[in-house]
Amino acid sequence: MRSAKEPIPILLLLVCAWMIAGTFPVPLSLGALAATAPAKGKQKVDANASVKPGQAVSSNTIEMRQSSASGTEVLDPMHRSWSSAPASSIALQAQNVVTPYGGGSIKAVLVKSLRLPSGVAFRFEWKDDTRDNDTVHQTKFRDAVAIEFPLGTTNDTVLAMGSPHGPVDIWHWKADWEPDAPVMNEKPYEKDVDSPSIGSAQSLYRRLHVDSPQEANTAQGAGGPASGMYNLFPQSAHKSPVEDIVAIGISSVTTKPERFQTLKGRGIWRQGSWHVAIYKPLPDKSDDTCPQFLSGSSINTAIAVWNGASQDRNGMKSLSNWTTLKIR
Amino acid sequence: MSRVWNEQLKRWTTYPYDLPEEYDFQWSAVFNINRCIACQTCTMACKSTWTFGKGQEHMWWNNVSTKPFGDHPRGFDAKLLSMLPKGKTIFEAAPEGERVLGYIPDDVDYDYPNAFEDSTCGPHIGAGQFQEINVSKSQTQDKQWFFYLQRICNHCKKPACLAACPRKAIYKRKEDGIVLIDQERCRGYKKCIMACPYKKTFYNTFTKTSQKCIGCYPRVEQGETTRCIAACVGKIRLLGNIEDEKSPIHYLVHKAKVALPLYPQFGTEPQIYYIPPRWVNTKFLAMMFGNYDEGKIKHAVKTYMNARHDVELLGVLQLFGTTQQIVGSYEIINRSNPKEAKVRAFDLKGQELFVVPIYPKVEVHLTKDEQLNITDTEKLASLDIRHDTNTPWRNQY
Numbered sequence: 164m165r166s167a168k169e170p171i172p173i174l175l176l177l178v179c180a181w182m183i184a185g186t187f188p189v190p191l192s193l194g195a196l197a198a199t200a201p202a203k204g205k206q207k208v209d210a211n212a213s214v215k216p217g218q219a220v221s222s223n224t225i226e227m228r229q230s231s232a233s234g235t236e237v238l239d240p241m242h243r244s245w246s247s248a249p250a251s252s253i254a255l256q257a258q259n260v261v262t263p264y265g266g267g268s269i270k271a272v273l274v275k276s277l278r279l280p281s282g283v284a285f286r287f288e289w290k291d292d293t294r295d296n297d298t299v300h301q302t303k304f305r306d307a308v309a310i311e312f313p314l315g316t317t318n319d320t321v322l323a324m325g326s327p328h329g330p331v332d333i334w335h336w337k338a339d340w341e342p343d344a345p346v347m348n349e350k351p352y353e354k355d356v357d358s359p360s361i362g363s364a365q366s367l368y369r370r371l372h373v374d375s376p377q378e379a380n381t382a383q384g385a386g387g388p389a390s391g392m393y394n395l396f397p398q399s400a401h402k403s404p405v406e407d408i409v410a411i412g413i414s415s416v417t418t419k420p421e422r423f424q425t426l427k428g429r430g431i432w433r434q435g436s437w438h439v440a441i442y443k444p445l446p447d448k449s450d451d452t453c454p455q456f457l458s459g460s461s462i463n464t465a466i467a468v469w470n471g472a473s474q475d476r477n478g479m480k481s482l483s484n485w486t487t488l489k490i491r
Numbered sequence: 492m493s494r495v496w497n498e499q500l501k502r503w504t505t506y507p508y509d510l511p512e513e514y515d516f517q518w519s520a521v522f523n524i525n526r527c528i529a530c531q532t533c534t535m536a537c538k539s540t541w542t543f544g545k546g547q548e549h550m551w552w553n554n555v556s557t558k559p560f561g562d563h564p565r566g567f568d569a570k571l572l573s574m575l576p577k578g579k580t581i582f583e584a585a586p587e588g589e590r591v592l593g594y595i596p597d598d599v600d601y602d603y604p605n606a607f608e609d610s611t612c613g614p615h616i617g618a619g620q621f622q623e624i625n626v627s628k629s630q631t632q633d634k635q636w637f638f639y640l641q642r643i644c645n646h647c648k649k650p651a652c653l654a655a656c657p658r659k660a661i662y663k664r665k666e667d668g669i670v671l672i673d674q675e676r677c678r679g680y681k682k683c684i685m686a687c688p689y690k691k692t693f694y695n696t697f698t699k700t701s702q703k704c705i706g707c708y709p710r711v712e713q714g715e716t717t718r719c720i721a722a723c724v725g726k727i728r729l730l731g732n733i734e735d736e737k738s739p740i741h742y743l744v745h746k747a748k749v750a751l752p753l754y755p756q757f758g759t760e761p762q763i764y765y766i767p768p769r770w771v772n773t774k775f776l777a778m779m780f781g782n783y784d785e786g787k788i789k790h791a792v793k794t795y796m797n798a799r800h801d802v803e804l805l806g807v808l809q810l811f812g813t814t815q816q817i818v819g820s821y822e823i824i825n826r827s828n829p830k831e832a833k834v835r836a837f838d839l840k841g842q843e844l845f846v847v848p849i850y851p852k853v854e855v856h857l858t859k860d861e862q863l864n865i866t867d868t869e870k871l872a873s874l875d876i877r878h879d880t881n882t883p884w885r886n887q888y
């Protein structure tokens with residue numbers, strides 16, 4: 164086979180970024196890289212300074228207020244402790260830098276943030292007419308929200324999933340990882356073919372003949388997920404609906420090792436809106452896989468929302484610009 | 492974006508990534524459609540080995556359907572053909588913001604894995620009339636026809652599944668060209684399912700990851716053929732390395748040109764090659780196997796029909812289903828003396844596997860009716876298929 168590169172510099176750059184990103188696994192020992200503490204002079208004017216708690220303004224700043232609430236309390240997105248936090252309305256747009264393009268159906272997300280004695284918490288709220296928490300069917304996709312922080316010494320890494328020199332930490336909440344989402348039924352082969360339960364093989368494929376009870380095997384010899392590989396997706400009951408991810412560039416998203424999966428979350432869909440709370444117990448000072456959220460500092464952050472009904476997934480998402488998180 | 496040479500289309504095309512110039516070994520196979528009996532032994536061999544688990548109910552990494560109407564998922568090829576502008580590959584026809592043109596089948600499309608089994612196509616044959624079986628050289632096509640199509644992942648040279656994955660969770664192995672989905676990296680985005688024109692990646696509804704035919708790599712690594720090939724009752728399948736000029740696959744595809752790829756116009760350079768069925772409408776076959784070139788089909792069918800006079804082709808056809816080892820190379824012994832002609836097969840390391848006669852001796856046992864004391868000597872004469880150099884091998888082959 165002969166091959167020749169096409170002389171399109173931008174595309175070549177993307178290919179390069181993709182190739183660099185191919186160097187897995189992402190090293191998590193970022194010990195040499197100090198926690199983020201940007202220069203004070205870099206801080207932007209606080210657009211929310213005169214805003215009353217709970218009132219939303221369109222903004223490029225999110226303020227993290229101190230609160231005495233507990234982790235359990237803030238994990239309820241409807242809990243009153245959230246009413247003390249100022250809300251920032253962050254504008255979102257379609258991702259159209261890296262193929263596959265997509266997103267854009269969610270125009271804005273309302274963000275609140277609290278610093279608790281035991282950790283930090285974020286609350287996201289956005290309008291979405293449909294609650295998409297079903298990833299059992301072939302053509303269905305989940306609703307989701309994620310917040311991204313630069314890791315290491317630079318606060319100015321590449322917005323799109325970081326770079327090899329500026330890794331990013333991503334907290335990713337998924338509607339279908341909530342306990343009430345449909346899953347493949349534990350007994351997919353019921354006698355009653357006329358009223359199969361949601362997620363059973365019979366409800367998925369009404370005419371498919373399946374005659375023997377089966378185990379969740381999946382091709383262990385072929386390196387299937389049951390063969391001891393580390394992938395959080397195959398679990399039917401997720402410990403948490405929020406995944407902690409590290410990335411060093413496009414296509415490099417990697418789930419952090421299990422010991423770093425400390426994020427908790429709760430999403431409630433009510434009257435055409437999602438209300439999602441994410442809580443992170445304060446990390447160990449030596450943990451360089453997560454920002455330290457030092458009081459008085461400002462760090463960059465970016466937010467993305469996926470709308471399952473629009474077939475959003477991966478880079479097909481509604482995305483914010485870099486937004487300043489001011490930690491009080 | 493790369494410009495890459497598509498050997499099947501004989502032109503430069505685009506592909507989203509750079510690919511290796513050469514593969515040491517390209518997993519590839521020839522399926523002889525003419526011999527398949529649709530027993531589905533291959534299908535069950537694969538199913539019972541790899542996809543018997545929860546969430547895999549709808550997966551048929553190997554399926555055998557009845558063409559022109561059937562296939563799994565339902566109508567996948569007709570749908571993509573109707574979406575694809577003629578003369579463009581699925582990469583060239585990718586919509587804005589996508590890398591590949593494609594679609595995701597719905598749940599219901601997976602419901603009927605063997606719909607239209609044995610359904611024929613062609614003009615109505617009225618009461619008292621019969622189908623004429625046509626085997627003359629000028630006209631091989633039957634009025635009423637159907638054929639079985641055996642499909643597995645093509646382990647394409649330009650895999651659409653790989654191109655579409657935004658995570659690079661799919662890779663093509665340099666050592667054998669097998670295309671795999673890394674189950675640790677897959678996050679179930681289903682971009683590969685959208686992109687694969689053959690719909691041979693499947694979404695596992697339990698693991699929430701995509702899975703596909705693994706080319707039975709644990710067997711291939713031992714020099715053995717795949718489960719679906721080893722189990723084939725009709726002995727229609729042969730696995731090998733098309734890159735190796737000594738390989739029977741290379742001979743069938745590049746020298747005899749008797750085996751053709753499925754839907755080469757999609758542009759992925761699929762590596763399962765089919766000996767087209769001799770009785771089927773040529774135009775239809777040209778759409779499926781010839782990139783609309785009827786000449787390729789006519790050549791392949793004619794060559795196959797002439798196999799009895801072509802000692803090398805007939806020799807290579809004896810290799811199908813004769814061993815569980817991958818045949819790396821072969822030699823024809825006594826090429827000029829058909830009575831003694833044999834084919835000797837070697838494994839990938841060059842060790843001899845077996846020797847078989849190319850024109851096997853056939854013994855005919857006629858029944859004798861003891862009561863009436865009748866033996867049909869006339870029939871015996873007409874069935875003379877013993878070696879006869881004047882009219883070689885005119886029967887039975």
Ligand code: SF4
Nearest residue numbers: 527530531533723725
């Ligand atoms: S086992 Fe062989 S003959 Fe039987 S259906 Fe499969 S390919 Fe055809």
Ligand code: SF4
Nearest residue numbers: 644645647651652687
């Ligand atoms: S047939 Fe489909 S799944 Fe197999 S390599 Fe080609 S594009 Fe990928």
Ligand code: SF4
Nearest residue numbers: 537704705707717719
């Ligand atoms: S090569 Fe192996 S995994 Fe692929 S269809 Fe055949 S038996 Fe199944």
